[in-house]
Amino acid sequence: MVSPILELTNINKSFGHVQANKNINLKINKGTIHGIIGENGAGKSTLMSIVFGLYQANSGSIKINGQDIKLKSPRDSIINGIGMVHQHFMLVENFTVLENIILGFEGETFFGEKFEKAKKDLKKLCETYNFNLDLDATISDLSIGFRQRVEILKSLYRGAEILILDEPTGVLTPQEVDELFKILRSLKDEGKTIVLITHKLIEIMDLTSEVSVMRQGEIVGHTKTLDTNKEKLAEMMVGRSVLLRVNKQEIKKGEVIFKVKNLSVKDDLDVTRVKDVNLEICSGEILGIAGVTGNGQTELLEALSGIRKVESGNIELFGEKISDQDNFLNPRMLKGKGLAHVPEDRQRMGLISDFKAHENLIFGYHDQEPFSKSSILNNKEITKYSNKVMQEYDVRPNTPNLITSNFSGGNQQKIILSRELNENPKVLLVGQPTRGVDIGAIEFIHQRLIDMRDKGAAILLASVELDEILSLSDRIIVMFDGKIVGEKVNKNVTDRELGLLMAGVA
């Protein structure tokens, strides 16, 4: 009989009117890897933040090794052997690895003896787990994968017995994921307990021995991983059966309608982020861009959609030159020529979060009939139209008057899609269409994109989710350091192959 190392009883937590956790009961056994899966907003991170002492539960109790404990701050949790690797790393970027790790646990007022001892201890820990970290390196010089190791090392140094990881693989390449999983397995073999929060089914099946499923703030099921499968888990997460694969017909490729020649683009700091990129997209085709975040995809999409100036090279739409270094068409003019853009950063570029849904739905078309006449908005028409498209795109709740930020990520994305797809664009540029979007909505969004392709649109899809690239694209290019480092027709391509290209190795 294994005893639970961590036991949560009747945990409740609400933020204002939103109940993030309802009557959570959870037992986590010592020395296991326990998965917690659920859609975005299901309350996984909130629950773990309570365990880490960052948030305080409204009611309920927490036991560690059978002892009732109160966790009033992260300090209490750390002392009780709980460590957490957050989704957004909690590191000070201009500090060294060592400084980040000892922060809060310096052990002395003036740096001296303990500082040196910490360094020695950490070196040993690094060797034990094969972390390969330079303790004097500055965080901002480290890759994402290494920053994550710093976070893990930080928890271990502070004596964590239970290590919570919140969506640890979201920003990693497949190879980095392998490395991380290796580390987690070896930690488990050492007798540490690991709690893995994720929305990726494959990780649960790969790594965990037990899994708890959360939906809308509640735990809807516990099971041994061996007794379940991906389909069953997905159904539990969403509350209905979900299609995990995209239904896609054979490609009916048309003519080349969008062409990019020798394109280079600089970012705001005057660094060249896109280097001599050439690509062509045919009508009826989805071209996927794979790559780790920050390898020029953002700047490429911005240049193609007319938001960012082109440094050199040119862009052609239907054989007509639309942008080069001397002049470029602005997004509004491009829209008129049949080019639509779903920006990567939904909150910043896609929507005005404080506006009502119906305002965002017509934004960009607001000066056209029937939405306005002689510069005066026609609210009746707008509401009528909004009701219609919100139904069509299954935006929930179907309330055009609701402030946009009150919709979930998936529904916000549907609002953008409905706006951009409404005019049946000939070229569609899509960045991270399902980032932070729940499984149910992903299914819907993917289907819409496939429909657009089947109707003859040329689609450029940039995504850091390899699964998404692999399941939607007809052709895949990989970007690394601003350059296209590989192009593959999407037949029997594996994520391993792409992963090597993404890391700039192959």
Place this chain on the structure above:
Amino acid sequence: MEFLSDIASLINSTLRISTPLIFAAMAGIFAERSGVIDFSLEGKMLMAAFVAAVGSYYLGNPWLGLLLAIIACVCLSMLHGFASVTHKGDQVVSCVAINILIIGLTTALAAAWFGQAGLTPTLTENQRFLEINLPFADALREVPIIGIIYSDILSGHYVFVYLAYLSVPIVFWIVFKTSFGLRLRAVGENPSAVDTAGINVFTMRYKALAVNGVLIAFAGAHLSTAVNANFFREMSAGRGYLALAAMIFGKWHPKTALIACLLFGFTDALQIRLQGVELPAIGEIPVQLIQALPYILTVVLLAGFVGKAIAPNAIGQPYIKER
């Protein structure tokens, strides 16, 4: 020889004039490194000048005046913290409010207590700080070079001048070589990282503001109980803002901030020296233009000479723990 003594007196004035700037810049470093903007250096300096003068007048001891000034400035820092750290108000607005409040308050209190708007009674020698002559200063005066450096430049300053230059290495050491400094810098860069390390972000910022209050009090006391023998209306005369500029120019680093303060102090000293002097080929420069020199320099330096000053990452942002 006259040229040499001119230079010596110029350097001497530079050291003296830079003193309040240095205290204020060091105070600013503590607040801003912790992520709290401090435009209220100006107001606090004025408050300290007033409280030090009044305290010293009634209590008969300038050190007690300084102590009261410290208490007053720490209170003002706490007020700033209460508005902008605890209640997450806009930090700039809070500072502006403090500055305006202090200008009015000091003038009004002076009028109520002493019958003169914005003026406190002149302090006697016992009630103010006097210049300190270093040992053997007179004996060494005639020795070439050393005499000038020791007796004419280094000796004969108020205690605050020495303290200001002493404060720079101490601040450097605290900020970069102690665990308090590590936490201070971390809380201004990424407060979430500090919170998850089990340190209270709010407490950290209040501590930083308390140190800020102590340091700025020295600047004010220097003005009203050392250089001058009373408080007069708006006597801080923009030094708080100038110090803030020096701190930014010095990239939130004590050493470079010191250099910036000295530069501003030097232009001010030069400005005083140049008044009424006929320069060859140019003639006499209008006083107004010369007086504007330090400020012109500020604008020019900040506008481009220094390169991009990178502020602490989380500066100006109140820490919100729960969404």
